């Protein structure tokens with residue numbers, strides 16, 4: 046960061062609110078963390094910078110939820126709060142249950158590998174269901190609160206300070222759960238972190254999702270049936286043709302149109318690379334670049350892809366789709382190499398069969414577990430170093446790049462949030478720090494709440 050000069054800021058800020066548990070960031074991990082902590086008796090505040098909940102599945106328009114099944118796609122292993130949330134969305138007319146979704150359909154962009162039992166959903170229904178569940182659990186929601194800094198003494202966060210309308214606000218809590226996706230709280234408090242493969246500072250590229258309607262599905266499917274590779278890369282020939290004419294200057298090798306609900310399709314085809322997603326200048330450039338690409342893609346689809354001539358842009362995502370930024374480095378770092386061997390741990394908080402999708406430049410490298418068993422994800426990956434009253438859940442937990450390439454997707458993030466929130470409630474009940482939670486009891490509570498740990 047270029048520093049041109051400095052100003053001296055010093056003032057007393059009154060504590061505006063207090064809670065047992067303060068969750069920062071209202072994406073899948075934050076929603077699950079807040080609700081699960083509150084259901085187990087904690088007084089919970091959830092602060093979110095946007096004016097709605099959901100994070101990337103709503104603000105980023107990303108979807109469908111990737112699989113919640115084991116590697117052979119036979120058994121649903123992510124259940125608990127995730128399953129409850131899906132059922133609530135189905136009841137509200139805003140999702141299709143993963144058990145009904147086979148791979149290779151328009152809902153999975155006709156992809157097969159790793160794309161069985163996904164969950165198509167409506168982002169607006171997601172927002173409403175999230176608000177209802179939080180309010181029923183007694184979570185205090187505060188929107189338009191952007192976390193800025195921590196006040197930390199002796200390795201313990203005393204208060205978190207937010208930028209808000211009317212000036213900065215300070216909130217004090219016994220336990221804080223960082224669900225910002227970027228580990229903003231852990232970073233600010235001084236916990237060690239990494240970015241990129243082996244901390245090379247190069248995060249995976251971002252994408253800006255957008256929604257369209259007006260797809261003639263019959264025509265599109267008829268065209269797809271004529272393509273030489275009908276599984277993953279089916280309209281790449283057209284992309285190459287357009288690229289040669291200078292009409293598709295986007296560095297992307299995979300193309301994806303996901304059917305969602307009510308004739309709406311999610312498009313995941315943009316590629317925005319070489320930015321620092323925690324820097325406001327870079328984020329601005331990346332978002333502008335993403336929106337330019339949206340229009341290039343729309344023009345391409347209309348001109349080249351049968352069935353897309355009459356598509357209409359319903360909206361581009363307000364939030365950039367950041368796959369990767371900071372990850373904390375806890376005392377324990379879960380690695381992709383270990384997960385591929387389907388290892389289990391005494392403190393596992395959920396099981397997952399999600400494969401490892403690492404985006405590098407224009408390509409994606411896909412890898413799976415060696416065998417059919419799901420891998421276990423231990424509680425320890427939520428514990429940062431140096432800060433005693435902080436948990437970190439979601440796509441910035443303590444794993445290497447490959448680990449997060451698997452568990453950064455939505456169902457595992459819900460499950461991580463459930464683990465973090467339940468652990469925070471145990472901290473409050475037993476007056477202990479997160480590192481001293483009784484993980485046998487944590488697992489018992491998770492199982493009682495529907496999680497699948499065997």
Ligand SMILES: Cc1cc2nc3c(=O)[nH]c(=O)nc-3n(C[C@H](O)[C@H](O)[C@H](O)COP(=O)(O)OP(=O)(O)OC[C@H]3O[C@@H](n4cnc5c(N)ncnc54)[C@H](O)[C@@H]3O)c2cc1C
Nearest residue numbers: 070072073074094100101111192226366367368439440455
């Ligand atoms: C391009 C792309 C495509 C993807 N496709 C899929 C897919 O098809 N299926 C799937 O299952 N997963 C997909 N994912 C992954 C998934 O969407 C995310 O990794 C997941 O949403 C992470 O959940 P989270 O709760 O950790 O973080 P997020 O969803 O990022 O939520 C973080 C929340 O914290 C808030 N926040 C951030 N900073 C602050 C702050 N300083 N103060 C206050 N609030 C803050 C944000 O506004 C946001 O609401 C995709 C991701 C990307 C980027």
